[in-house]
Amino acid sequence: MRTPLIAGNWKMNGDQDMATALCHEITADAQTLSNVEVLLCPPFTLLLVVESALEGSRCQLGAQDMDINANGAFTGQISAAMLKDCGCKYVILGHSERRAIYGESDLLVAEKIKIAVAGGLTAILCVGESREERESGITEQVIERQIQVVIDIVGIQSFNNLVIAYEPVWAIGTGLTATPDQAQQVHNSIRQQLASLDASIADTCRILYGGSMKPDNARELLEKPDIDGGLIGGAALNAQDFLKICQATCPTA
Numbered sequence: 001m002r003t004p005l006i007a008g009n010w011k012m013n014g015d016q017d018m019a020t021a022l023c024h025e026i027t028a029d030a031q032t033l034s035n036v037e038v039l040l041c042p043p044f045t046l047l048l049v050v051e052s053a054l055e056g057s058r059c060q061l062g063a064q065d066m067d068i069n070a071n072g073a074f075t076g077q078i079s080a081a082m083l084k085d086c087g088c089k090y091v092i093l094g095h096s097e098r099r100a101i102y103g104e105s106d107l108l109v110a111e112k113i114k115i116a117v118a119g120g121l122t123a124i125l126c127v128g129e130s131r132e133e134r135e136s137g138i139t140e141q142v143i144e145r146q147i148q149v150v151i152d153i154v155g156i157q158s159f160n161n162l163v164i165a166y167e168p169v170w171a172i173g174t175g176l177t178a179t180p181d182q183a184q185q186v187h188n189s190i191r192q193q194l195a196s197l198d199a200s201i202a203d204t205c206r207i208l209y210g211g212s213m214k215p216d217n218a219r220e221l222l223e224k225p226d227i228d229g230g231l232i233g234g235a236a237l238n239a240q241d242f243l244k245i246c247q248a249t250c251p252t253a
């Protein structure tokens, strides 16, 4: 049984006041949600503020990126150990904005995943196709390649400590969403890829959907058998919208 995970990716948004207010509103209601794991991923500068605001709640803390190096002369970078030190349990890696804007390759993302897992963090590996790739009919090959590089570098067993987020690039921040059937098809092909190597890992590995998930489309996406949660951008900055998405994981809520 896979416990649904709803993760908020705040991206480069927020200040201390906003973070504190958002966390208080979320934690007050999150206490009443059962059978869903709630995760907040603020920018680095707000990790400690959010950690303290989440204290005693059932919400978890995560970061949006990290460096592959452990320490030393890497100006501006943050290591896995630093994230652990701030109370992070998760780290998002290979987000399409990191790949597209900062040129992160499949290989670099896989190296980061390896360091994160070795450092005791649960990595959220983001994969997804561009609009051109979808229109050319190569969506599944693209996703398979992105995941295969990680399997080659970290091994299938590491997927015990991994969450996959399928985020079609054309759906991120655009208001366009993959239809539940489109998303389910890709999620299922990811699970088949894992199952060809290890059936039990395929069965337990959570695969989130991300890309304009909102309160009004969350339930129909989350009802699909291979969609185990969401990676939420814009809607994670509004406590009520985020909570409604969390509630959408509970069939009876």
Ligand code: PGA
Residues within 6 Å of the ligand: 009, 167, 171, 172, 173, 174, 175, 210, 211, 212, 213, 231, 232, 233, 234, 235
């Ligand atoms: P969005 O972002 O929900 O604003 O589309 C999702 C993401 O980038 O993780």
